[in-house]
Amino acid sequence: MDDPKKGMTLIVKTITRLTVGLILLFGIYIVSHGHVSPGGGFAGGVIISLSFIHIMLAFGEEAAFKKVNQGIASLFESFGAILFITIAAIGMGSGYFFLNFLRKGEPFKLFSSGLIPLYNIAISFKVASGLFMIVILLMLLKIPKKGEKQ
């Protein structure tokens, strides 16, 4: 991870090592408190994917691929989609699609409002891995300079 030739300079790498955990933690906070405060699955998912993109920009592509590679991102995206559909389809057993069948709980608490936190977690998986995969694919394309054939 500390190859001095790849990525940016030493200052950027040190600051990245200090802050990237905090960014990931903030994304998880935004996702898990989406039903009692501003935030939710979309914004939290984009923040989680930004933390991995931060590693990729500072340390080069190889360091980020040690943590998350393309196969794992694809797996998590499919997992998020299947989780979302499955939770929605369980409601069919006692009524209709997207039925919120759990107990509502007490308002203003973290464990309340039935299935909505689970939907938030599924959407955050999907958005985070999908956007990370798009950025990986855009970064990996090598464009040859004008005039030289590949």
Add this chain to the structure above:
Amino acid sequence: MSVYFLCLVLFCIGLYCILRKRNLIKIIIGIAIVEYAVNLFFILVGYRMNGRVPIYSPDQTIRDMVDPLPQALVLTSIVIGLAVTALIAAIAMRVYEKYGTFDITKIKKLKG
């Protein structure tokens, strides 16, 4: 009323950029500006004067909140806009790799 008109002017700047510019990156920028204007217009229609954020708090009554329905629609629209922008950027990079230019008047050859 003047706020609506300024939002329409922003839309028209993006429309001019899409219709008149020849560079592919400039066209992507125009599409992004149009998308911002449309998102802002949805929220402007649902705003209530001196309203409150549509989030309950334990010590306040539920009157005078702004409309939560356009906010929910725009929340999905923002993420879709990002995915579409990334898709157009990917196609533009492939076009540059094939033809060596971003100019849309020079991209005429169908094969080779």
Add this chain to the structure above:
Amino acid sequence: MLELQILLVFMIIGALIAVKTKDLLSSVIALGTVGLALSLAFLVLKSPDLAIAQLVVEILCVIILIRATIRKDLPFSTSGRWFVNTLIVLVFIGVFLTFGYFCMKDLPRFGEPEMRIAQTFLSMGLKETGATNLVTSVVLDYRAYDTLGEATILFTAVIAVLAVMRRVGRKK
């Protein structure tokens, strides 16, 4: 709402700079300022969910567009019917603005929305869904089919980028 008008004028100036600059990298950065001003405008309009989402999405959008800007220079050519084309586009935009201004008189006035469905959401939301954030309760409970469609569009976009970017199958 003077601060809203100031923010909108700022956004219009940023958009004009983004359209008119010759350097492509400066143009992308001017687009970034427009998005950040839009995030502030959402905060003024009492919608903090959208402010957070717009802020982080704008950062990712600028990263993607800077990656896509491979050559910075922008060849400016006045060949062909440059004057006629610009005139036609400007006349069309003028007609569009005029009709848009007359259509705006039928809209509800700014600050007094018609909230027929939203009144039900506001009064029954906490009792029926249990979520204190009403935007989340609309996104994930009342109108969850919209979210399902959004997930489908995101999945399709990722697959399309994969199909455009892959190299396998092209060399024979």
